[in-house]
Amino acid sequence: MANRKPAIWCADLVVPVSPTEPQAQATAEGDGPAAANEIWDGAAATVRLAGAANEVLAFQLVVEKRAGRVESIDLDAAGLVGGLFLNVPVAQGERVCDDVLVPLAFGPVDDAVAAITRKAPRFTGRGRWTFTVELYIPPGTPAGGRDLALTVRAGGAAHRVNVALKVYAFELPAAATCTADLNNYSVVPGAGVEEQDLDYAASIKLTEAYFRLARDHRALFHLLPYSQAGRITGRYAPLLAGRGRDRRVVDFEPFDTFWGGLLDGSAFAGSRGGEHPIEYLYLPVNGNWPATFEKYPSPGYWHEYRQVISQIARHLSERGWRGTKFEVFFNHKARWKFFPWDMDEIRFDRDNYATADYGRAALEAAAVAPDAQIINRIDSSWIFDRTAFEPWAKDIGLWVVNRGSHSEAPDASAHVRKLGGAVWFYGGAGPIAAADRLDNLRWSWIAWGREADGFCWWNGIGFGSWEKVGPGTGHCIYPGQRFGIDGPLPSIRLKVLHRGQQDHAYLTVLTQRTGSRASADAILGQTIGASGREDWYQRGEGVEAGGADILAGSSTGKAWNTAGREVWANARARLAEAIEKA
Amino acid sequence: MARIKASVRKATEARLRRVAHAATVFIDGDDFVAVPVDPKLNTGDDYQVNHEPFIRVKRTLMKLKRLEAGDVGVTTWRPFGPGQAEQVVPVDIHPLAVRPGNHPIPPAMAEAFAGRTAVHEQAYQGHPMLSVCAPIRNSMEEVVGVVEVSASLEPERFKVDQLDY
Numbered sequence: 001m002a003n004r005k006p007a008i009w010c011a012d013l014v015v016p017v018s019p020t021e022p023q024a025q026a027t028a029e030g031d032g033p034a035a036a037n038e039i040w041d042g043a044a045a046t047v048r049l050a051g052a053a054n055e056v057l058a059f060q061l062v063v064e065k066r067a068g069r070v071e072s073i074d075l076d077a078a079g080l081v082g083g084l085f086l087n088v089p090v091a092q093g094e095r096v097c098d099d100v101l102v103p104l105a106f107g108p109v110d111d112a113v114a115a116i117t118r119k120a121p122r123f124t125g126r127g128r129w130t131f132t133v134e135l136y137i138p139p140g141t142p143a144g145g146r147d148l149a150l151t152v153r154a155g156g157a158a159h160r161v162n163v164a165l166k167v168y169a170f171e172l173p174a175a176a177t178c179t180a181d182l183n184n185y186s187v188v189p190g191a192g193v194e195e196q197d198l199d200y201a202a203s204i205k206l207t208e209a210y211f212r213l214a215r216d217h218r219a220l221f222h223l224l225p226y227s228q229a230g231r232i233t234g235r236y237a238p239l240l241a242g243r244g245r246d247r248r249v250v251d252f253e254p255f256d257t258f259w260g261g262l263l264d265g266s267a268f269a270g271s272r273g274g275e276h277p278i279e280y281l282y283l284p285v286n287g288n289w290p291a292t293f294e295k296y297p298s299p300g301y302w303h304e305y306r307q308v309i310s311q312i313a314r315h316l317s318e319r320g321w322r323g324t325k326f327e328v329f330f331n332h333k334a335r336w337k338f339f340p341w342d343m344d345e346i347r348f349d350r351d352n353y354a355t356a357d358y359g360r361a362a363l364e365a366a367a368v369a370p371d372a373q374i375i376n377r378i379d380s381s382w383i384f385d386r387t388a389f390e391p392w393a394k395d396i397g398l399w400v401v402n403r404g405s406h407s408e409a410p411d412a413s414a415h416v417r418k419l420g421g422a423v424w425f426y427g428g429a430g431p432i433a434a435a436d437r438l439d440n441l442r443w444s445w446i447a448w449g450r451e452a453d454g455f456c457w458w459n460g461i462g463f464g465s466w467e468k469v470g471p472g473t474g475h476c477i478y479p480g481q482r483f484g485i486d487g488p489l490p491s492i493r494l495k496v497l498h499r500g501q502q503d504h505a506y507l508t509v510l511t512q513r514t515g516s517r518a519s520a521d522a523i524l525g526q527t528i529g530a531s532g533r534e535d536w537y538q539r540g541e542g543v544e545a546g547g548a549d550i551l552a553g554s555s556t557g558k559a560w561n562t563a564g565r566e567v568w569a570n571a572r573a574r575l576a577e578a579i580e581k582a
Numbered sequence: 583m584a585r586i587k588a589s590v591r592k593a594t595e596a597r598l599r600r601v602a603h604a605a606t607v608f609i610d611g612d613d614f615v616a617v618p619v620d621p622k623l624n625t626g627d628d629y630q631v632n633h634e635p636f637i638r639v640k641r642t643l644m645k646l647k648r649l650e651a652g653d654v655g656v657t658t659w660r661p662f663g664p665g666q667a668e669q670v671v672p673v674d675i676h677p678l679a680v681r682p683g684n685h686p687i688p689p690a691m692a693e694a695f696a697g698r699t700a701v702h703e704q705a706y707q708g709h710p711m712l713s714v715c716a717p718i719r720n721s722m723e724e725v726v727g728v729v730e731v732s733a734s735l736e737p738e739r740f741k742v743d744q745l746d747y
Contacts, residue, residue, distance in 0.1 A: 228680075229672070229674065229744070296640075335625045335626060336681050337671060340632075341633070
């Protein structure tokens with residue numbers, strides 16, 4: 001009986017496949033998906049995929065343990081570009097769940113799989129090996145059908161998996177159409193390598209690899225360059241000297257050297273997301289830099305603050321770094337004791353005014369070089385609905401709003417966008433042990449539905465690394481050093497985010513081709529059940545507004561929160577059909 | 583930890599004692615006790631401080647750091663629950679967390695809460711540091727808190743003052 005179940009099968013990335021359960025419980029839906037699912041026809045041993053040029057398609061390839069040791073995986077890619085990863089599980093309570101993706105080369109994989117497994121977290125009771133396969137459809141690929149094939153050699157036998165690919169007659173733009181921000185603190189090597197153990201050039205290279213990984217997934221990596229105390233991390237900031245009238249930058253070299261590759265785009269060479277400047281970058285400005293808090297709020301404090309920001313603005317302009325928005329953001333919270341305000345996740349009106357003062361002064365100082373895009377970023381959560389209508393809201397260029405608070409405030413969001421600000425809502429990356437990975441997919445769709453400019457996952461690297469993986473809501477990237485890789489490793493959840501970002505590009509392309517959102521709204525109404533902006537918000541629900549709670553998902557009964565994965569796949573296919581006809 | 587020369591320790595202690603003495607004179611204890619809006623809280627979404635007294639205390643602490651050349655870090659403590667003290671307004675890095683900032687009171691700090699100045703050694707990530715604890719008094723001359731003035735004992739390798747930029 002058991003042998004009639006397929007020993008090799010495929011599934012969508014949003015389907016969690018257990019590495020340990022018996023095949024009958026390999027997914028939440030039993031062994032049905034092994035026989036057939038929305039992308040897999042077990043009887044024909046065929047995966048059916050569809051995508052546009054400049055799109056990455058991905059699926060899971062599952063090899064049951066009874067198939068034997070996996071010896072090789074080969075791809076006949078028919079001119080497309082393939083990628084292969086081993087899904088590595090991490091502990092989640094009493095269970096283990098796949099989350100980490102370690103790259104493999106096509107061809108013989110047995111030694112590599114064994115080596116990765118030796119270095120990966122230990123667990124017992126493996127039931128299967130799961131791989132993630134990527135197919136990149138290069139720009140310019142003609143529309144039409146393609147027959148590809150995977151050959152999996154396991155237990156001495158060769159198994160063929162057909163890949164029936166339909167290439168749509170349109171192409172996705174290289175740049176992300178929606179910002180998917182992965183926020184982080186401190187230095188990248190902190191995630192796996194101590195800074196002092198790296199030489200400087202190596203630390204820059206490693207840091208850039210994290211930024212590139214994000215761009216490869218149509219996302220944005222962010223590193224806040226200072227601590228709660230106001231301590232500048234590493235060599236992220238230009239060097240200052242003097243006090244009062246003499247406070248100034250005496251050397252831009254550390255800043256230029258560390259960030260230069262991101263600012264001129266050269267750090268993104270070879271990325272599918274394009275070799276263009278980083279879209280946003282935190283400046284090191286905080287309550288104690290560049291002005292010393294010893295003087296707050298005296299004239300000397302504001303002189304130091306303005307003088308250095310003016311100097312920075314001129315420098316950015318002179319260097320030609322005009323493609324990046326440089327953010328002035330205050331991450332301070334009263335509970336951290338170093339500064340008196342909650343300027344991050346602002347809850348009380350009185351804390352807003354410090355942000356307003358700093359913001360106004362920054363813009364005045366930056367006005368000396370208008371082509372340097374220095375903007376104010378605010379984390380406005382609890383009272384976003386009121387803050388958005390403050391007179392100084394016009395001084396804020398980027399609003400990052402708790403997902404729950406944002407969901408309640410469509411009018412506030414629309415208002416600040418009308419003033420010229422961008423709006424992102426933030427939350428967590430979604431639990432590793434979720435029943436499905438749809439929440440990772442939905443963020444981009446919600447951003448589109450709510451007419452937001454993006455969203456922010458708090459955060460990319462996390463704080464526990466491999467030693468304290470946690471539920472996953474605080475990270476979606478792993479350091480690769482454990483496997484001898486000097487760079488970051490994506491999670492499956494990041495791959496699903498990537499897919500959501502590509503879906504957002506579909507929505508954008510359709511809107512551009514038809515001249516309005518009406519066509520897309522109609523399709524989403526017929527499929528997902530959300531036909532307009534109001535359907536995507538949660539006006540009046542009053543249950544999720546907050547600040548410090550990092551929401552990975554939502555408990556709303558809105559249609560977009562209850563739709564199954566086949567609904568999203570159908571919506572995407574309908575969008576593609578509409579784009580081709582437009 | 584590296585072996586510290588007695589002369590280095592002695593000079594560091596003398597320097598920190600001078601700063602701590604100045605701190606007991608210049609930190610306004612009435613401002614200090616007014617910092618937390620609700621003294622029962624020390625962290626969380628509801629934790630707030632009164633801006634004006636906080637800023638005055640913080641400015642004083644930062645000025646104190648400049649009294650003497652060399653590495654100096656300053657933080658302040660208030661009693662918080664049985665046998666514990668809570669960091670109220672820190673300036674520099676410290677081996678004990680600020681969030682939440684309540685920790686068991688070490689003997690030197692207990693001495694300071696009793697109105698006397700005392701010294702103790704600690705380590706920050708393996709680096710030896712010396713602290714002098716001294717009382718903070720209000721206008722009634724009652725001890726309402728403790729100022730802890732610290733310095734690294736191997737400043738060529740590590741400094742408690744990481745805001746010197």
